[in-house]
Amino acid sequence: MALITWNEKQHGTKVGFADDEHKVLFDLLNKLYDEATSGADRAVIGGSLDALIAYVVDHFAHEEKEMEAKGYAGLAAHKVEHDALVGICAGLQTKFHAGDADVTEETGAMVKGWLDSHIPAFDMPYADALNS
Ligand SMILES: [Fe+2]
Ligand SMILES: [Fe+2]
Numbered sequence: 001m002a003l004i005t006w007n008e009k010q011h012g013t014k015v016g017f018a019d020d021e022h023k024v025l026f027d028l029l030n031k032l033y034d035e036a037t038s039g040a041d042r043a044v045i046g047g048s049l050d051a052l053i054a055y056v057v058d059h060f061a062h063e064e065k066e067m068e069a070k071g072y073a074g075l076a077a078h079k080v081e082h083d084a085l086v087g088i089c090a091g092l093q094t095k096f097h098a099g100d101a102d103v104t105e106e107t108g109a110m111v112k113g114w115l116d117s118h119i120p121a122f123d124m125p126y127a128d129a130l131n132s
Contacts, residue, residue, distance in 0.1 A: 002026075003033040004112045011119050014127040017066075021059045022119065028052040029111055036103035045103055049096060053089045060086065063123070072129040078122050085114055 006023050013019055032048040034040075060082040067075040088110075095101035 002030045003108050004029060004115065010116070013119065013123045015066075015123075015130050018063065018123055018130075021055075021062065022115075022123075025052075025055055025059060025115070028055055029108070029115075032103060033105075033108040036108065037105055046096060049093060049103055053086075053093055056089060057086060063126075066130050067126055070129045070132060072126055074122070074125060074129075078126070081118060081122055085111075085118075 004026050006019075006026050011019070011022055013022075028048070028051055032045065032052050035045050035048055064075065064079055064082065067078065072078075092101060092103075092107065096103065
């Protein structure tokens, strides 16, 4: 079963690129979660972990570029949130590849929880600015 399912009410931002990228991000997270919880090969899990994190970094950079272009006042606080998750992900990525950590159910739940909170609290509020 998918860990996280995109739906308009809970995740819709009214910003086209953001919704499109969030859906891809959810797909990458679900793929990683399925592999990690079904005993897939460690190399496969590592590849999916790297792909997810690379996509997250690109997505955050895209949002920040758009907020900057519109002179959005919430950019600085938003970037702090992004940087915090990237820091957590980078730590996990390093430990995973060193053989010191695994991707677990808790890892999936943490990222899902972050997205379920960040999208309504930080992404939805930029809609008016980014669509102006
Ligand atoms: Fe986002
Ligand atoms: Fe964001």
